[in-house]
Amino acid sequence: xxxxxxxxxxxxxxxxxxxxxxxxxxxxxxxxxxxxxxxxxxxxxxxxxxxxxxxxxxxxxxxxxxxxxxxxxxxxxxxxxxxxxxxxxxxxxxxxxxxxxxxxxxxxxxxxxxxxxxxxxxxxxxxxxxxxxxxxxxxxxxxxxxxxxxxxxxxxxxxxxxxxxxxxxxxxxxxxxxxxxxxxxxxxxxxxxxxxxxxxxxxxxxxxxxxxxxxxxxxxxxxxxxxxxxxxxxxxxxx
Amino acid sequence: xxxxxxxxxxxxxxxxxxxxxxxxxxxxxxxxxxxxxxxxxxxxxxxxxxxxxxxxxxxxxxxxxxxxxxxxxxxxxxxxxxxxxxxxxxxxxxxxxxxxxxxxxxxxxxxxxxxxxxxxxxxxxxxxxxxxxxxxxxxxxxxxxxxxxxxxxxxxxxxxxxxxxxxxxxxxxxxxxxxxxxxxxxxxxxxxxxxxxxxxxxxxxxxxxxxxxxxxx
Numbered sequence: 001x002x003x004x005x006x007x008x009x010x011x012x013x014x015x016x017x018x019x020x021x022x023x024x025x026x027x028x029x030x031x032x033x034x035x036x037x038x039x040x041x042x043x044x045x046x047x048x049x050x051x052x053x054x055x056x057x058x059x060x061x062x063x064x065x066x067x068x069x070x071x072x073x074x075x076x077x078x079x080x081x082x083x084x085x086x087x088x089x090x091x092x093x094x095x096x097x098x099x100x101x102x103x104x105x106x107x108x109x110x111x112x113x114x115x116x117x118x119x120x121x122x123x124x125x126x127x128x129x130x131x132x133x134x135x136x137x138x139x140x141x142x143x144x145x146x147x148x149x150x151x152x153x154x155x156x157x158x159x160x161x162x163x164x165x166x167x168x169x170x171x172x173x174x175x176x177x178x179x180x181x182x183x184x185x186x187x188x189x190x191x192x193x194x195x196x197x198x199x200x201x202x203x204x205x206x207x208x209x210x211x212x213x214x215x216x217x218x219x220x221x222x223x224x225x226x227x228x229x230x231x232x233x234x235x236x237x238x239x
Numbered sequence: 240x241x242x243x244x245x246x247x248x249x250x251x252x253x254x255x256x257x258x259x260x261x262x263x264x265x266x267x268x269x270x271x272x273x274x275x276x277x278x279x280x281x282x283x284x285x286x287x288x289x290x291x292x293x294x295x296x297x298x299x300x301x302x303x304x305x306x307x308x309x310x311x312x313x314x315x316x317x318x319x320x321x322x323x324x325x326x327x328x329x330x331x332x333x334x335x336x337x338x339x340x341x342x343x344x345x346x347x348x349x350x351x352x353x354x355x356x357x358x359x360x361x362x363x364x365x366x367x368x369x370x371x372x373x374x375x376x377x378x379x380x381x382x383x384x385x386x387x388x389x390x391x392x393x394x395x396x397x398x399x400x401x402x403x404x405x406x407x408x409x410x411x412x413x414x415x416x417x418x419x420x421x422x423x424x425x426x427x428x429x430x431x432x433x434x435x436x437x438x439x440x441x442x443x444x445x446x447x448x449x450x451x452x453x454x455x456x
Contacts, residue, residue, distance in 0.1 A: 129326070133327030137343070137387060137388075137391065138391065139343050140343070147339075
C-alpha cells in the first residue's frame with residue numbers, strides 16, 4: 001500500500017516540477033506516434049478514397065487485408081520488422097534497427113489499416129447526391145473527390161483519432177524494434193514497462209497519468225467527430 | 240443567349256423496359272421549355288441524358304451542333320447546370336454551398352463574396368448565410384439549390400420538379416426567380432414538371448412526354 005502511495009506522490013512531484021526526463025520521454029512519444037500517424041494518413045486516406053471511389057483490382061482482397069490489418073498483433077509486426085531491419089535482414093543495410101525511425105515504421109504499419117479502412121467506411125456512407133451535386137456544379141474529377149472527402153471529414157477524423165489512440169498505447173512493436181534505449185528510443189509505454197519491472201513506480205505512474213490524460217483527450221476528440229458526423233451530415237459512424 | 244441543344248433518336252431502357260424510344264427534339268437558345276408528363280413517363284431520364292449525366296443506349300445529344308460523348312468536356316459541362324429533386328446540400332454553411340461553383344472555378348474571394356451575397360438576397364436566404372446548409376427546411380433547400388445554380392449564370396439550365404414537395408410560398412418565390420431568369424433570355428431553360436398549370440406559367444413552349452417521345456403541345 002505504501003509503495004502505491006509513495007509512487008503517486010513521487011509521480012505528481014515529477015509532473016508538477018516539470019521533470020526533464022519525463023517530458024523528454026513524452027516529447028519522443030508524441031514525435032514517434034505523430035510521425036507514424038501522418039505517414040499512415042498520407043498513405044491510408046488515398047487508399048480508402050480509391051477503394052470507395054471505383055472498382056480497383058482485387059478490391060475484395062485489399063479490403064480483407066485491411067480488415068485483418070486492423071487487428072494485427074503489435075508484437076508480430078515488431079518481430080517481422082525486426083527480421084527485415086536486423087543486420088542480416090533484407091533492409092539491414094539502412095541501419096534503422098533500434099532507432100526512432102524503426103519505431104515510426106512499426107507504428108505506421110499498425111495504424112495504416114485503421115486509417116485506410118475507416119476512411120473508406122466514412123466515404124462510402126456519403127450520400128451519392130453529393131458527388132452528383134459537385135458534377136452538376138462543374139467540378140473536375142479531382143474536385144468531385146475532394147467534395148466527397150470533405151463531406152466525410154468527420155468520419156475520416158474519427159478514423160485518424162482511433163489510429164492515434166492505438167499508436168499512443170502501443171508497446172510491443174516499438175519495444176522490439178526500438179530497443180528501449182534511454183534518451184534515444186525510450187517512449188512512454190516502454191518506460192512504464194521497464195520501470196515497473198525495476199519496481200520503481202514514480203516515473204511509471206507519472207507516465208501512466210499522462211498517457212491516460214492523452215487517451216481521455218483522444219476519446220473526447222473521437223466523440224466530437226462522431227457527434228458531428230451524426231448531427232451534421234446524418235452519417236452514423238459507430239454506435 | 241443560351242446554347243443550342245438537340246437530341247437525336249435517343250433511346251433508353253432499364254431492366255428491359257423501354258423508357259425513351261427514338262426521342263428527338265431541338266431546343267432553341269434562350270427559350271424556356273416546360274416538359275410535362277405523368278410520373279414514370281421518362282421525363283427525368285430524358286433530363287439526365289440530355290444534361291449529360293448519363294449516356295443513352297442509342298442516339299445522340301448535341302450541344303452547339305456537336306455530338307457529345309460522356310464524360311463531356313469540362314468547358315461545356317460548366318455552361319450547363321441542373322436543379323435535381325435531391326439537391327445534395329454540402330455539410331457546410333449556406334454561404335459556402337452557394338460559393339462552391341465559383342470557388343472551383345478559381346474566382347477571387349472578393350468576387351465570390353459579392354456575387355454570393357447578391358444571389359442569396361435574390362432567393363431570400365441572405366439572413367441564413369451563416370447557417371448550416373443541411374439544417375434548412377425543404378423549401379429553403381430548394382432555394383439554396385436554385386441559388387447554387389443561378390450564381391453560375393448557366394447557358395442551359397435544367398430543372399427537374401423544382402417545386403415538388405414544398406409549400407405555396409416557396410413555390411411562388413422559386414417561380415418568380417425563374418420568370419425573372421426567363422425574361423433575361425440569357426439561358427435556355429428546360430423545366431420538368433407534372434403540374435400543367437406551372438408549365439403554362441413558366442414555359443414559352445409546352446412539351447409532353449408520351450410513349451417515350453417528346454411531343455409539342
